[in-house]
Amino acid sequence: LSIETNLRKAIERDELQVHYQPQKSILTGKVVGMEALIRWHHPTRGVVSPSEFIPIAEKNGLIVEIGEWVMREACIQNKQWQDQGHPPVIVGVNLSALQFHQKDIVQRVKRVLKETGLDPHYLELEITESMAMSNEEYIIKTLNDLRNLGVHVSIDDFGTGYSSLKYLSRFPVSKLKIDKAFINENQEQNQAIVKSIIHMSHSLNMKVIAEGVETAEQLAFLKAERCDEMQGYYYSRPLPPEELSSIFTRDH
Ligand code: G
Ligand code: G
Ligand code: MN
Ligand code: NA
Numbered sequence: 001l002s003i004e005t006n007l008r009k010a011i012e013r014d015e016l017q018v019h020y021q022p023q024k025s026i027l028t029g030k031v032v033g034m035e036a037l038i039r040w041h042h043p044t045r046g047v048v049s050p051s052e053f054i055p056i057a058e059k060n061g062l063i064v065e066i067g068e069w070v071m072r073e074a075c076i077q078n079k080q081w082q083d084q085g086h087p088p089v090i091v092g093v094n095l096s097a098l099q100f101h102q103k104d105i106v107q108r109v110k111r112v113l114k115e116t117g118l119d120p121h122y123l124e125l126e127i128t129e130s131m132a133m134s135n136e137e138y139i140i141k142t143l144n145d146l147r148n149l150g151v152h153v154s155i156d157d158f159g160t161g162y163s164s165l166k167y168l169s170r171f172p173v174s175k176l177k178i179d180k181a182f183i184n185e186n187q188e189q190n191q192a193i194v195k196s197i198i199h200m201s202h203s204l205n206m207k208v209i210a211e212g213v214e215t216a217e218q219l220a221f222l223k224a225e226r227c228d229e230m231q232g233y234y235y236s237r238p239l240p241p242e243e244l245s246s247i248f249t250r251d252h
Contacts, residue, residue, distance in 0.1 A: 015041045018073045021238035023231040035092040036074040037238045063096045075116035086248040092124040097131045106145040120150030129161025147172045176201045180212020198225050
């Protein structure tokens with residue numbers, strides 16, 4: 001059967017799972033967030049990467065259902081961590097363009113929060129820079145409505161799109177996520193780009209997180225440049241929730 005046919009049945013067959021990648025404060029070393037990243041245990045192909053099936057799901061519309069399932073799972077998991085007494089963290093969920101452009105997206109987010117009981121301040125929705133570029137007035141209204149719910153919004157893969165500074169300053173987003181290519185590909189101009197994104201975020205009163213941090217040298221550079229948070233293999237890969245309980249109390 002094709003990936004597409006199987007994907008339609010993946011939710012009901014319980015083949016989808018959410019892994020989480022910790023995000024930590026560079027200043028304190030404490031875990032402050034977890035990004036939810038979907039995994040698919042395909043019946044015959046084994047683990048299929050989301051970079052393979054998310055584009056298919058975006059094309060055939062299944063991403064709406066899958067994305068909402070991820071959001072619900074992530075909220076349930078974060079609530080459970082809090083109920084277990086772990087220090088509260090923000091769970092980050094990737095939002096596809098198709099989801100973001102649903103007319104009732106704000107109601108859907110609100111419903112998931114209500115049904116799972118997660119305090120909205122502990123949910124962050126990641127949108128991409130290219131989504132932030134179309135239909136400016138709709139974007140700003142939706143982002144404001146989401147912010148009024150209490151959820152955070154961040155811009156993912158920042159630096160790979162074309163957002164103008166004019167738009168960016170009008171968007172009620174709380175964080176920029178620097179694309180991993182600028183962090184872990186050793187080109188000389190990347191350091192200059194990373195520095196300017198950090199400084200720009202702070203001038204716009206946004207936080208900034210570096211993705212794809214793989215080495216101590218990269219982390220030292222980010223610390224010297226006052227980057228707020230980091231995420232990457234150097235600290236932890238995305239892991240299934242049962243492997244994450246011990247990470248909350250790590251302070252390094
Ligand atoms: O976790 P990994 O490195 O394999 O993710 C590959 C890509 O799939 C990334 O671009 C990531 O943003 C995307 N992705 C992972 N989980 C989700 C999800 O739940 N929703 C959406 N829209 N994209 C996801
Ligand atoms: O596109 P998005 O930023 O949502 O997805 C993050 C992707 O980056 C996931 O596929 C995740 O597995 C991957 N990732 C996370 N940390 C690292 C890292 O340190 N190095 C590399 N190469 N990829 C990473
Ligand atoms: Mn992301
Ligand atoms: Na990213």
